[in-house]
Amino acid sequence: MQIGPEKGPDMSSSRSVKITSTFIAILLTLTTFNTVQANAKTLKKVTISKAGRVITPGINTLLSGKGAPKPTTGINGDFYIDTKTMSIYGPKTKDKWPTAVSLKGVAGTNGTNGTNGSTGATGAKGTATNGSDGLPGIPGATGATGASGAGSTGATGPTGATGPAGPTGTPGSTGAQGPTGPTGTGTSGERGLQGLIGNTGPTGPAGANESSMGLLTFSAMIGSAPTASVKDFGNFTRGKNYVVHLLLHGVSSDGAAKTVKFGISSPNTSVILTSDFVVLNGLTTRSGRLEEESSIVATILVNGASTTNEFYLTATITCNELLGSTGLIFTGSFIGQEVGTIF
Numbered sequence: 001m002q003i004g005p006e007k008g009p010d011m012s013s014s015r016s017v018k019i020t021s022t023f024i025a026i027l028l029t030l031t032t033f034n035t036v037q038a039n040a041k042t043l044k045k046v047t048i049s050k051a052g053r054v055i056t057p058g059i060n061t062l063l064s065g066k067g068a069p070k071p072t073t074g075i076n077g078d079f080y081i082d083t084k085t086m087s088i089y090g091p092k093t094k095d096k097w098p099t100a101v102s103l104k105g106v107a108g109t110n111g112t113n114g115t116n117g118s119t120g121a122t123g124a125k126g127t128a129t130n131g132s133d134g135l136p137g138i139p140g141a142t143g144a145t146g147a148s149g150a151g152s153t154g155a156t157g158p159t160g161a162t163g164p165a166g167p168t169g170t171p172g173s174t175g176a177q178g179p180t181g182p183t184g185t186g187t188s189g190e191r192g193l194q195g196l197i198g199n200t201g202p203t204g205p206a207g208a209n210e211s212s213m214g215l216l217t218f219s220a221m222i223g224s225a226p227t228a229s230v231k232d233f234g235n236f237t238r239g240k241n242y243v244v245h246l247l248l249h250g251v252s253s254d255g256a257a258k259t260v261k262f263g264i265s266s267p268n269t270s271v272i273l274t275s276d277f278v279v280l281n282g283l284t285t286r287s288g289r290l291e292e293e294s295s296i297v298a299t300i301l302v303n304g305a306s307t308t309n310e311f312y313l314t315a316t317i318t319c320n321e322l323l324g325s326t327g328l329i330f331t332g333s334f335i336g337q338e339v340g341t342i343f
Helices: 021-034
Strands: 061-065 079-082 087-089 211-217 221-223 227-236 241-252 260-265 272-284 291-303 311-319 323-339
Touching: 211 227, 211 241, 221 227, 227 323, 241 272, 241 311, 260 272, 260 291, 291 311, 291 323, 311 323
Parallel strands: 061 079
Antiparallel strands: 079 087, 211 323, 221 323, 227 311, 241 291, 241 323, 260 311, 272 291
């Protein structure tokens, strides 16, 4: 399969599309491990396994452009990335594109304010000692003795007579109490106008979009039918939702395409999985020579909102034919992108 950009409905040929670092990583990963059949010969034989629908056989492509894809863009089984809205469409079915799935993360909420620090401990009390007493002062000199006064003491005069007591005055009368003043009759003032609404606070920063990607190599399927190969993959964060894309290729030792089927599961029972996949059989020159190849293209919606621990997924490939000594070996890659609510 080939991966490359296609001009969208309003893409200008004189201006390159700016792609975020996340999609550069996606396209580089898919280009490195998924570029196939660019120089393939004419299809010899195509067999399609059904997963609830019929996929027209052909060489599928991951397209991209600025804006939603036209109905005439791509063929059945293709995927399309809208770089303007950062959404993904696909796979195309019955010449129609399904509803896009957003690749953007939801906006993060504002962080809570930190708590005040506790009061520091009281410092130790300082110690102090009284100073020592000063030395006694030098005694002053004794003054000279004064001379004795001359003259005798005078005689004591007679005691004067006591005057008569004055008459007691009469008390004044108590004045009458004044009347109580009238109660005021003033009205209450009008209610003031409501104050203006304060400004809206700034929008919190967008939450980080988490991606999980890697290469997959399944163990060889050898012997009688049916034979299965199981592979665990991914490291997904608890409470998060993802859309996961798988692209796998298998070549048997006898060079003939095989009848295979695909399954996806998780040992975490809180994970809810919805999958859609197609198995394609055809000629390829991936190894440098013309040979038959079986390819699996799958899209999985992973609802991990109820999980309380990190989790992973398990892919199972089953072959319903007898396999030779070398067997059938599948390899490929996956990419998981965090998304918002899954309905």
